[in-house]
Amino acid sequence: MLTKEQNERLTSVGPGTPGGELMRRYWLPIAPFAELLENPVKKVRILGEDLTLYKDKSGNLGLIGDRCLHRNVDMKFGIPDECGLRCPYHGWLYNETGNCVERPMEGAPQAEIKQKLKGYPVRELGGLVFAYMGPLPAPDLPRWDLLVWPNAIRQIGINIIDCNWLQCQENTGDPTHSAWAHGHMFEYVLEKKGQLEDRSSDNMHTLHQRKRVGVGIKEIYANQTEHGFRKGIRYSKALGADSDKDQEHSTVIFPFYTQTGKTGATRSEYQIRVPIDDTHTYHICYQAYSAPPGVEAPKQDVVPYYIPPTHDEKGEPILDYVLAQDAIVWVAQGPIADRTTELLGRTDIPIVVLRRQLDEQIKRVEQGLEPMNLFWKSPDMIHPTGSPPDYSKPETLIKHGFRRYYHKGFANDDADRYGPLIETVKDLHRKIEEYDIKRAGQAATEHA
Ligand code: FES
Ligand SMILES: [Fe+2]
The missing domain is CATH 2.102.10.10 (Rieske [2Fe-2S] iron-sulphur domain)
Incomplete structure (x- = not known):
């Protein structure tokens, strides 16, 4: 819970406001x-x-x-x-x-x-x-890895979201919302549409995967890193999880990025939440589809863009894909969420870390210091997840996440389904799967 003043400090973005001065860096x-x-x-x-x-x-x-x-x-x-x-x-x-x-x-x-x-x-x-839009000289434009990763194709999804940017970004810091917004709610929506059977017969389907996120939680963790923070869930078999394990959730990149999927994976994404003003957000899904060494991604002259619809022709929300599920709950918190009346619990630990980090960086600017993630000589590629992918183990890139199977129906669960590149992406995923099967076969032969 925050005071009214604290909430304004974190959410205001206009010129001269503490949060706005930070954003302008x-x-x-x-x-x-x-x-x-x-x-x-x-x-x-x-x-x-x-x-x-x-x-x-x-x-x-x-x-x-x-x-x-x-x-x-x-x-x-x-x-x-x-x-x-x-x-x-x-x-x-x-x-x-x-x-x-x-x-x-x-x-x-x-x-x-x-x-x-x-x-x-x-x-x-x-x-x-x-x-x-900040004081000159401007720092270098950071070369975050998905923007420049080789052997990949990209598309950009754009939405204007009718609420303050911090609601979108807090969602990034919230690993457990997946179980409901993308699990149980997804199931409820498909049930109402009469599509549950068709869309989720496979146990790998998004809604099943996401429902499992909520089972067997021992604790939630969040640790600050050089570029933002990492967070995830510790599971316990004794509490119903399939094993004792740590599961990392998306990586938070300060101030308004999050990365889902590993860099170099067959599908990864930055979600970027740029404040338009205090009550509107320019939301970008920057989607990259990488091919491992051994498979060539198609050449691309221009990165195309699209606008994933969030409402149908009757004005009803479309809720049968992940981004739209997120968008509806962000806006449903109000134009600027009233954080003076919240009731936070253990699952909100990363939210507290995110707010603390934001407040610390605002303070640095107030003190005339440089906030984090300014680059005066940007490396050719910055890896927000901490370490570059290991090319010597292509299988770790290929295997990462269920979104490697867009050609098997999984694209239907994401905004990507509306993108102009989707058929090209499915072809690429098909090629990668064929390559993977061949590679695994060769490895088995060598082993024998
Ligand atoms: S040049 Fe006359 S209004 Fe712009
Ligand atoms: Fe989400």
Whole structure:
């Protein structure tokens, strides 16, 4: 439980707020690059600021204030120029720093203009456009591994979620919600649709796997790491689990990423929760499908994007896949969850760790110190899970997680089913399975 003031401190993102000042130290993913290929000008709202993102005719990216200095026309209607964006009304031209560099027909020296629009640095990496809205100089854009992992194909799912970003991120720190939101609720939803038999006959099905998450829990753990924290569940056979074991849940990457699936696995994902403002979140599912050495992933020129629907044509929530199940419970906590009236239990230990880490990093910025996960010389690849995958053991990459079987129906349980790449992904998974069977056969022969 938090006080009202503590809750505001962690959830507010506008300029000048403690949480907003922290967020402004990070590169924020704000759009798929592919979207700018369809339409080079896009209105965006990030950390409570209304802005215009554009790609000009030379290919430069810019992120500038949303209102023309002349007479306030919305720059979302702007016209990309060779270098910069022109207002559609009288053609004033702005460059990526937000400076007005040309006023056709005014006949006055440009130097007369003292005002400028906001102008924030923008970069592209791994098919995502990132912006930096903090004090200059900007740190390096971190090369998190899924963004640059070789021999992989990618797609990007985008959703606008109608609640504060921290609710989405707290879900990341919450390993036990799986048992209900993705287990029992999933079962209930399929039962109501009359699809339970069809969709879950295999014991490997998502809902069965997730229901098992809740059985035999001895304790929950959460440990801070260099880049965020790791957490999971300790199971006990005596309490009903199939064995005594530790099961790690997704990795939390500060401030707003989580990684599911191991890097290099046949399916892994960053879920990224960028605050639009205090009550809306730009949610990105950055999905990577990697092939092990020995299998070649198809070539990809552009990383495509899609919008996984969360409601049907009647406006009813679609609840038969994992992301939509998460989204419904995030929004159901209210626009900004009231943390003054919670009743936390032992399963919420990672939530407490997540809030503590966020508060500590806000404090560092308040003290003039650098928060975690700033890189002034980013390595070629940063592994948030701590260690790079072991190429000498391809089986550990292939075997990881039930999502290696998208070609066997498991894609139906994830947002990925709506993605433009899904058939290519299924083909890739099929190829990997064939390779795996062949490899296992060879190993058996060698052993004999
Ligand atoms: S309003 Fe933009 S140039 Fe006139
Ligand atoms: Fe979830």
